[in-house]
Amino acid sequence: MEKRIIKAGVPETGGPFNLCVRHGDMLYVSGLPPFEEDYCAQLRAARARGEPPPPFPDLPFERQVRIVMDHLKALVEAAGSNMDCLLKVIVWLKDQRQQEAFDRIYRGYFSSAEALPTRTRMQAGRTPMDCALEVEAIGYVPQPPAATPAA
Template sequence: MDKQVIRTPAVPETGGPFNLCVRHGDMIYVSGLPPFEEDYCARLRAARARGEPPPPFPDLPFERQVRIVMDHLKALVEAAGSNMDCLLKVIVWLKDQRQQEAFDRIYRTYFSSAEALPARTRMQAGRTPMDCALEVEAIGYVPRRGG
C-alpha cells in the first residue's frame, strides 16, 4: 500500500517540512493543526521564502481559533474519504488549560454523539506554534463502503 498525501483547498498550508494529512490504506494521520487561516499562511510562506522570522500570529478570540482548527480537521478527514466519527485518537495541546471547557463545548459539536467521540489526550503545551491558543492532531480510519 502506498502513502497518499491528502490536500484540500479548504486547509491552507504553511510550507513547513511536513504534510498536513497522510492516508495509508484505511488509516488517516493528521498533523498537528494550529489555527492558521490562508492570509496568515501566505505571510508565513513568504517570510520563510525570504529567510525572515515568522510574522506574529493575529490576535483571534479563543473560540474562533478552536473553530478554525476543528473545521480544518474535518475538511482533511473528509478529503481523505472519512468523517469525524471515524477518528480514533485525538491529541489536543492548549496554550492555557483554563480554556478546556470552552474548547470541549465546541469540540463536541463536531461529532454525531457521545459514543462517536474518539479517545483523546488534552494537555497544556509549553509553547504552541507562533503562540496560538491550541494545536490538534488526529488518527482515524476510512470506513469500508457498503459495510
C-alpha cells in the same frame, strides 16, 4: 498499500510535513494550528525571504478552535472519512483554563458521545507562533458495506 497525501484546501505553512496522510484505511493528521490562509501566506513569504515569522493575529479563542476543527473535518472528509471515524485526538492548549470552552465546541463536531475518539489534552509549553491550541488526529476510512448476493 501506498501512502497518499490528502489535500482539502486547508492552508499550508510551507513547513517540512504534510497535513494529512492516508495509508490503506488509516488517516494521520498533523498537528493543526489555527492558521488561516492570509497568515499562512505571510508565513511562507517570510520563510522564503529568510525573515522571522510574522506575529500570530489576535483571534478570539473560540474562533481559533473553530478554525482548527473545521480544518480537521475538511481533511478527514477529503480522505473519504468523517469525524466519527477518528480513533485518537491529541490536543495541546496554551492555557488549560480554556478547556471547557474548547470541549463545548469540540463535541459539536461528532454525532454523539459514543462517536467521540480517545483523546489526550495537555497544556503546551509553547504552541506554534503562540496560538491558543494545536490538534492532531488518527482515524480510519470506513469500508462500504459489502453487497449482499442476489437470492
